[in-house]
Amino acid sequence: MAVWQGRALRKISGGRIRKARKKRRYELGREAVLTHIGDRRIKMVRVRGGNIKIKLLRDSYVNVYNPKTRKSEKAKINVVIENSSNPHFAQRNIISRGAIVDTSVGKVRITSRPGQHGVLNGVLVE
Numbered sequence: 001m002a003v004w005q006g007r008a009l010r011k012i013s014g015g016r017i018r019k020a021r022k023k024r025r026y027e028l029g030r031e032a033v034l035t036h037i038g039d040r041r042i043k044m045v046r047v048r049g050g051n052i053k054i055k056l057l058r059d060s061y062v063n064v065y066n067p068k069t070r071k072s073e074k075a076k077i078n079v080v081i082e083n084s085s086n087p088h089f090a091q092r093n094i095i096s097r098g099a100i101v102d103t104s105v106g107k108v109r110i111t112s113r114p115g116q117h118g119v120l121n122g123v124l125v126e
Helices: 087-091
Strands: 041-046 052-059 061-066 071-082 100-103 106-110 121-124
Touching: 061 100, 061 106, 071 087
Parallel strands: 061 121
Antiparallel strands: 041 052, 061 071, 071 100, 100 106, 106 121
16 A cells, blocks of 8 residues: 555544545655665665655665764674664664664764665764
């Protein structure tokens, strides 16, 4: 079933809103992309206006920025330690923005949105 991001059918008071028109295509949404650890796999999606979003389905490397040395490096992801958006995501190794992952250089907090931008960027935590 499709995700609909249009106006609600009920008022705040609980009363019903009579629709003046039908649903529109631009009100459609999409299911969330749950990025996992594994060999890099991306999906290109055409969005409104003919633009393209790159959805990251799987990746095993992250671009890590170290604030002390002010340098970036590529690091291999071992496991997802914590994910503040959903505690069950850490058990399932799902990466989203704000997730803490264990890498070859240490703990990293993900700063990019992998389901929207198609890339994994992060900042070294320790």
